[in-house]
Amino acid sequence: MIKNTESVFEVDTLKILTDKDIALHKAESGFLNAEAFGETYERVSLTRLVPFMNEEKYISVTYKTEDNEWKEIGVIEDIRKLSEEKQKIVREYLSFKYYIPVITKINKITDNRMGYLFLEAETTAGPKKIAVNDWWHNFRMIQNKMLSVTDADGNRYCVPEVEQLDKASVKKLQLFI
Amino acid sequence: MNLKLSLPKGVDEQSVVFSLPFDIDRSAKRTDGHLTATKEKLSVYYNGELCEQFLLEDIMEIEVEQLIGCSMLCVKDALGKQKFVCAFSQKHFMRFAELAKIIEHYLKTGIFTETTDADEPACPKCGISLNGSKKCVYCEGDKGVFVKLIKRLAPYKKQFFFSLFATFMLYAFDVINPIFQRILVDDLIVPNNADWALFFKVAACILVMNLSSVGFRLLQENSNYKISTAYGRDLRRDIFNKTQDLSMSNVAKRTAGELINRVSGDAATLQDFMTRQGKDMIFQTVALVALVIIMFVTNWKLALIVVIPLPFAAYLSIKSFNAISIRYSRVWRCQCRASELLHDVLHGVRVVKNYGGEEREIEAYRKASGKWADAVKRADILWYMVQPPIRYVFTIGEFCALFFGGSMILGGQMQLGELIQFTTYVYMLYGPIQWLTSLPRVLAQAKVSAGKVFEVLEEQNDIRDNESAKDIEIEGDIDFQNVFFGYKAYNPVLKDISFSIKKGEMIGIVGHSGVGKSTLINLIMRLYDPTAGVIKIDGMDIKDISQNSLRSQVGVVLQETFLFSGTVLENIRYAKPDASFEEIITAAKIANCHSFITRMPDGYNTIVGERGYSISGGERQRIAIARAILHDPKILILDEATASLDTETEKQIQDALDRLIAGRTTIAIAHRLSTLANADRLIVLDKGKVAEIGTHTELLKNKGVYYNLVMAQRQTAKLKK
Numbered sequence: 001m002i003k004n005t006e007s008v009f010e011v012d013t014l015k016i017l018t019d020k021d022i023a024l025h026k027a028e029s030g031f032l033n034a035e036a037f038g039e040t041y042e043r044v045s046l047t048r049l050v051p052f053m054n055e056e057k058y059i060s061v062t063y064k065t066e067d068n069e070w071k072e073i074g075v076i077e078d079i080r081k082l083s084e085e086k087q088k089i090v091r092e093y094l095s096f097k098y099y100i101p102v103i104t105k106i107n108k109i110t111d112n113r114m115g116y117l118f119l120e121a122e123t124t125a126g127p128k129k130i131a132v133n134d135w136w137h138n139f140r141m142i143q144n145k146m147l148s149v150t151d152a153d154g155n156r157y158c159v160p161e162v163e164q165l166d167k168a169s170v171k172k173l174q175l176f177i
Numbered sequence: 178m179n180l181k182l183s184l185p186k187g188v189d190e191q192s193v194v195f196s197l198p199f200d201i202d203r204s205a206k207r208t209d210g211h212l213t214a215t216k217e218k219l220s221v222y223y224n225g226e227l228c229e230q231f232l233l234e235d236i237m238e239i240e241v242e243q244l245i246g247c248s249m250l251c252v253k254d255a256l257g258k259q260k261f262v263c264a265f266s267q268k269h270f271m272r273f274a275e276l277a278k279i280i281e282h283y284l285k286t287g288i289f290t291e292t293t294d295a296d297e298p299a300c301p302k303c304g305i306s307l308n309g310s311k312k313c314v315y316c317e318g319d320k321g322v323f324v325k326l327i328k329r330l331a332p333y334k335k336q337f338f339f340s341l342f343a344t345f346m347l348y349a350f351d352v353i354n355p356i357f358q359r360i361l362v363d364d365l366i367v368p369n370n371a372d373w374a375l376f377f378k379v380a381a382c383i384l385v386m387n388l389s390s391v392g393f394r395l396l397q398e399n400s401n402y403k404i405s406t407a408y409g410r411d412l413r414r415d416i417f418n419k420t421q422d423l424s425m426s427n428v429a430k431r432t433a434g435e436l437i438n439r440v441s442g443d444a445a446t447l448q449d450f451m452t453r454q455g456k457d458m459i460f461q462t463v464a465l466v467a468l469v470i471i472m473f474v475t476n477w478k479l480a481l482i483v484v485i486p487l488p489f490a491a492y493l494s495i496k497s498f499n500a501i502s503i504r505y506s507r508v509w510r511c512q513c514r515a516s517e518l519l520h521d522v523l524h525g526v527r528v529v530k531n532y533g534g535e536e537r538e539i540e541a542y543r544k545a546s547g548k549w550a551d552a553v554k555r556a557d558i559l560w561y562m563v564q565p566p567i568r569y570v571f572t573i574g575e576f577c578a579l580f581f582g583g584s585m586i587l588g589g590q591m592q593l594g595e596l597i598q599f600t601t602y603v604y605m606l607y608g609p610i611q612w613l614t615s616l617p618r619v620l621a622q623a624k625v626s627a628g629k630v631f632e633v634l635e636e637q638n639d640i641r642d643n644e645s646a647k648d649i650e651i652e653g654d655i656d657f658q659n660v661f662f663g664y665k666a667y668n669p670v671l672k673d674i675s676f677s678i679k680k681g682e683m684i685g686i687v688g689h690s691g692v693g694k695s696t697l698i699n700l701i702m703r704l705y706d707p708t709a710g711v712i713k714i715d716g717m718d719i720k721d722i723s724q725n726s727l728r729s730q731v732g733v734v735l736q737e738t739f740l741f742s743g744t745v746l747e748n749i750r751y752a753k754p755d756a757s758f759e760e761i762i763t764a765a766k767i768a769n770c771h772s773f774i775t776r777m778p779d780g781y782n783t784i785v786g787e788r789g790y791s792i793s794g795g796e797r798q799r800i801a802i803a804r805a806i807l808h809d810p811k812i813l814i815l816d817e818a819t820a821s822l823d824t825e826t827e828k829q830i831q832d833a834l835d836r837l838i839a840g841r842t843t844i845a846i847a848h849r850l851s852t853l854a855n856a857d858r859l860i861v862l863d864k865g866k867v868a869e870i871g872t873h874t875e876l877l878k879n880k881g882v883y884y885n886l887v888m889a890q891r892q893t894a895k896l897k898k
Contacts, residue, residue, distance in 0.1 A: 024624065030203055030261025043259055054314035068864055096205040096264070111503060116305075131305050137778055152306040153299070154267035156246045175503050 015074035017061060019082045022074070024089045032093055034061060040070050046093050048077065052142050055098075060076060060088065098157045101125035103149070106169040109176060111135075115177065119149070123157060130157060141177050178275050178293050185211035186225035193220075193290050197272050199265035201247050212250070212883060214264050214276060216289045217234040219252075219264055231262065239281055241274045241834045250567045268306070271298035283765050297539075322627040323425035326451060333407055337402040337456070341373045341862050343397035350386045350393075351605065352471065357383055363594030381518065401452055409448035412630065416440045419633055424640035425704035439633055443626035450623040457612065466611040472602050475595070479582055483574035483603050487610060490570040497563045502554035511549035518545050571611070575603050605626065640706055640724065651811040652844030653680035655701065662693075662700060672865045683843045685853030688862035694828075694846045697862070701844065702731055714812075732810030734834075736817035738801040742786030745774055745852035748800055752808035760776040764806040769833040770799035794876060797832060815845040819852055826853075850890055859883065 023035040024044075031043040041063040059076040076082065080092050105122040105139040117135040121128055131152045132139050138150040147159040159165060162173060180195040188196070193213040202208040202223065210221040213685045219236075221229040231252055238253040248270045250262040263535050265273060283289045299306050330337055357379050366374055416472055417440050420428065428436070472480040520528060522538045529538055578600060585591035607622050655678040663669035670693045699705055700712055703719055712719045719727065732752075740748050749761050756764075762779070765771040773796055777783040785800075787791055792800075798818065805813065819827045820835065835855070859876055861869040861883045869883045876883035 003195070029259060031259060040756070092204055094199075096203065096247070099201060099205050099244065099264075101246075132304075133305070136513075151267075154270065154306075174202045175507055 006043060012072075015072075017074035019086065021143050022061065022076070022086075025078070026089060032089070034063070036061070036074065041073060044073065046076075046097065048094065048098065050147055051098065051149075056096070059094070064134075089104050100158050101128070103147070103157050103159045103165075105166060106172050109172050111176070118151075121157075128157075130155075135176075139176060147173070147177065178272060180272060180276055180279075180293060182272070183211070183495065184641055185213065185227075188213060188222075189461055194289075197265075197269060197276060199263045199269060199273075201264040201266060202306045203261065203264070205247075205264075207230070210263060212273075212276075216278065217826070219262060219280075221625055231260070233280065233283065235867075239284070241277045267306075269384075270300065287777065290673075295517060298788070304313075322624055322631065325631060326447065326455075326623070329408070329412070330404075332411075332452060333404045334620055340397055340400035340404065341456055341459060342392040342894070343400065345463070346393045347390055347397065349462070350466055352388050352467070352602075353649070354383070355601040356735060358601070359592075359598040361594070362597055364829075365590060387520045388611035397427045401456075405448060405452040409444060412444045412447060413440055415632060416444060418634055422638060423633075425699070426639055427636060427639055431843055432761065435549050436633075439629050443630050446622060446626040446628060446753075450619065450626075451668050452456035458616070461609040462613045465606070465613065467684065468602055468606050468609070472599065472606070473817065474604070475599055476582075476591070479578050479585075481612075482581060483606070486516060486570055486573050489609060490567065490573075491614050491711045493567050493570060494611070495617065497567060498614070501556065501560055504552070504559055508549070508552045508556050511545070511552040515542070515545040519540055544645065548671055553622065571607060575600065578603055586804045599676055640703060642723050643718075643720045644722045646721050648723050649715065649717065651730040653726070653811050654678065654713075654715050655812070655842065655844075656711075656714065656716070657711040658711045659709045660700065660712060662696060662705065662707045664696075664705075670865055671700075671707075674867055676860055676867060676870055678842060678844070680842055681840055682857045683838055683845070685856035685859045685864065686844060686846045686851060687859055687883065688868075689886075690848075692862045693865050694862060698733075698816060698844060698846065701812070701814065702733065704728055730811045731814065732805040733806045733814045733816065734798070734805050734818040736799050739795045740786050740797060740800065743784065744782045745777070746781040747802060748785060749803045752804045753770055754805055756763035760807060765800075767800045767806050767833065767836050769829050770796065772801075776777040796832055799833060802830065802837055806837050811841060813841045814845045815843065817846055817848060819849070850887055861886075 019137055021036055025033055026052060027033045027042070029043075032046070034041045034044040044061055047060045047062065048055060051061050052061045056079045057077065059079060061070075061072045061076060063071045063073060065071055076090070079087055082090065099139065101123040103119075103121045103123050106119060107122070108118075108120040110118045117132040118138055119130040121130060121133065130149060132149060133152045140148055142163070145161055145163075147162050149157040149159075151157070159173075162177070165173070180197060182189075183198050184190060184193070186197050188211075193215055199210040200207060200211060202210070209224050218232060219231040219233070220227055221231075227692075235254055236252045237255055237257075240251055242251055244251050247264050247266055249264040250273050251259050252262055253259050277291060279290050298309065298596040314699070353772055360375070364370060420440070448848065459544075469480070469484065472483065473534055518541060522542065529535060538561075551813060579596075582591060582596040582599060585884045586593055586596060586609060655672050657676050660674040661669050661673060662671045674697070686697060688694055697703075700707060703724060706720070709844050714722060714727070741751065746758075746761060749764060750756055753760070760783075761770060773792075774781055774783070777792075802818075815834065817828050831852070838855075845853060845856065852872070853859060857874070858870060858872055860867060861876065861881070863882045869876055869879060871879070877887065
């Protein structure tokens with residue numbers, strides 16, 4: 001009976017990956033390869049499990065099986081616990097996958113009362129004029145702290161901590177959040 | 178869609194077929210890159226320099242992958258190795274997806290299409306995403322929308338004219354009335370003149386005017402009422418009819434709530450705009466001009482004193498409105514969030530109680546409610562601070578007119594009656610001006626609603642009958658020939674599906690979750706059209722069969738049965754509105770539901786649905802089967818019809834289904850493979866393709882995908898024991 005259970009249900013447990021458990025390197029193809037528990041995985045994917053709570057903690061490392069299914073190799077508990085080189089690789093990968101420029105200053109917000117909100121803002125990707133449609137859904141606060149913005153094309157922007165913005169920007173924002 | 182947006186520096190336009198800019202490099206830094214494509218290769222340029230090339234002959238697959246904040250183009254070589262080509266922000270996504278589709282088509286067929294008829298993803302004027310719409314709601318001029326709205330008034334133009342005429346007449350009486358007051362004061366009261374003939378003439382005129390105004394008011398109200406009800410009714414009818422005509426993919430673009438809002442909310446806004454504000458717009462403008470002229474004719478000096486502050490007051494009013502409306506829209510949002518929370522908690526009250534979450538929810542609601550109250554306070558404070566000064570600026574002319582008019586009376590340059598007449602006009606002038614200051618808001622609201630309504634009314638149906646489409650008597654043969662389909666064309670769910678089903682066959686479709694089983698039956702019902710390939714019924718392309726004829730002969734029993742609010746009888750009869758009561762009972766008996774219906778309080782007249790008598794999942798399912806039996810379909814589709822039921826109920830339903838299946842072409846999807854024991858053949862789907870076709874025994878012998886599925890289920894069953 002026990003044997004049967006094992007063959008049918010392989011109970012999935014949380015595997016925390018320490019620095020020793022995993023080796024990561026960027027392949028020529030541009031993707032990330034990994035070695036863990038004696039296996040080599042090509043084109044692994046890193047996913048932030050709690051992106052709104054902590055960008056550096058709980059990073060799931062997955063790979064695609066031959067059946068096109070994503071399987072988890074394990075979870076990196078904290079990027080900072082990895083070696084310098086791995087930290088660099090992981091951060092570079094995540095900043096690419098989660099390409100979300102940070103809004104650093106808000107110059108102007110206008111609501112055209114046709115469902116669109118226009119933001120003229122300074123971002124880490126340069127000055128932007130961001131058009132947000134259906135802004136009730138696409139311009140919202142998360143956990144009363146972080147502002148998440150998705151523009152009409154699907155690009156994402158964020159303000160990690162609204163209260164950290166300059167006073168003038170916060171004042172402009174407050175009417176819309 | 179333009180796939181030659183810009184070229185890398187130094188590259189000749191004639192030397193490439195496609196050229197798209199991209200803006201992100203491998204390290205997630207902004208870059209100025211270009212990807213060019215020819216029949217032979219893809220070339221990647223960074224800042225005008227050629228960095229990498231991919232020969233098309235080495236590429237097996239090409240795909241666009243959407244990440245969280247950006248997307249990338251990847252290729253797969255003959256060894257199955259994936260390679261990164263370039264990355265871009267989402268505004269370029271649709272263009273790269275279209276380019277990938279063209280190259281994929283070339284890799285499969287050897288045909289290189291140099292143009293594409295796909296729609297532009299963004300408005301060429303403002304650059305805002307069109308979201309699949311043909312027109313940019315933002316850029317489309319007011320004129321176009323308003324002309325369409327006015328055109329819809331055509332059937333009621335007589336009533337509109339009467340209403341406008343009556344309004345003008347009533348206003349004319351208001352304008353004339355002060356003249357009579359002036360005559361009474363200046364010619365009779367002040368000089369103490371007992372000219373009874375003049376008095377009776379004036380009194381008679383006032384009486385006639387008052388009596389006529391009753392008639393005109395009646396005419397105005399009556400016409401308004403007629404236009405308002407008819408305009409709203411016709412608009413709601415047209416939007417609703419259109420939502421019923423549109424295909425599933427058209428309808429699925431919007432949520433049910435959004436469509437409901439368009440049928441009721443937006444239609445009501447437009448009804449109000451056209452019957453009240455639209456007419457007012459003409460009337461108030463004319464009234465304003467007329468009053469200003471009359472005032473200048475009466476006394477140009479006083480008129481000037483009154484008119485000078487008005488533009489300034491109007492400007493202040495519009496500006497303050499913008500500031501206030503933003504605050505009130507915040508109140509609305511806070512109120513919605515508090516309501517959402519309330520709805521959530523009350524809806525999930527069992528979960529809250531089970532997990533002892535009362536304190537948490539009380540705190541969350543207290544916060545939301547507090548935020549709402551705070552938003553109201555802020556908006557109200559601004560309103561009460563700003564409004565009195567603006568009102569003062571508006572009416573300052575009235576005080577000046579009284580002051581200077583009084584001086585004129587004392588100086589003998591003006592009579593008392595004249596001043597009374599003049600100040601009445603001044604007072605009347607504020608109405609049109611204040612109305613006109615709210616005009617931008619009224620127009621903006623109407624434009625938004627009209628944009629949404631016309632978007633639905635003018636939407637092209639994705640699924641259209643061919644011109645030669647006709648009604649046919651379906652026998653039940655089904656053919657899939659190299660069918661490809663994806664809800665998004667660049668992401669196929671079904672790939673190269675080919676099989677034949679003979680009339681009367683019972684076919685089971687099996688495969689893992691998300692493999693495309695339900696999608697396949699959606700294609701048979703023609704809720705969607707394949708991206709490529711042909712589906713034939715009785716040897717005829719499904720597109721040549723009228724949709725009505727096709728769907729009236731295909732019956733469906735789904736896992737989740739929807740019952741309309743109404744009686745059991747009405748719900749079964751939905752499949753055949755002209756069915757006799759005897760036919761309905763017969764269908765109910767075959768479906769094993771007659772016995773439980775007889776035990777219900779009101780038998781076949783028991784109200785079911787959202788607010789009706791609550792019935793179990795199994796009972797629901799049997800009503801659905803009775804509905805399908807009454808429908809008497811030539812092709813029957815069972816999509817997980819017994820999946821959510823316990824074994825005992827499943828058996829009862831299986832009996833009912835066996836009776837329903839007899840003699841019909843049946844396609845059944847079931848997760849529990851035992852349910853398909855009676856199937857003549859099984860089609861096994863894997864990774865969007867047909868992996869195996871055969872009988873249960875044949876497939877077990879093959880030891881392929883089906884064998885693995887069966888073994889996995891047997892093990893699970895053993896464990897349960």
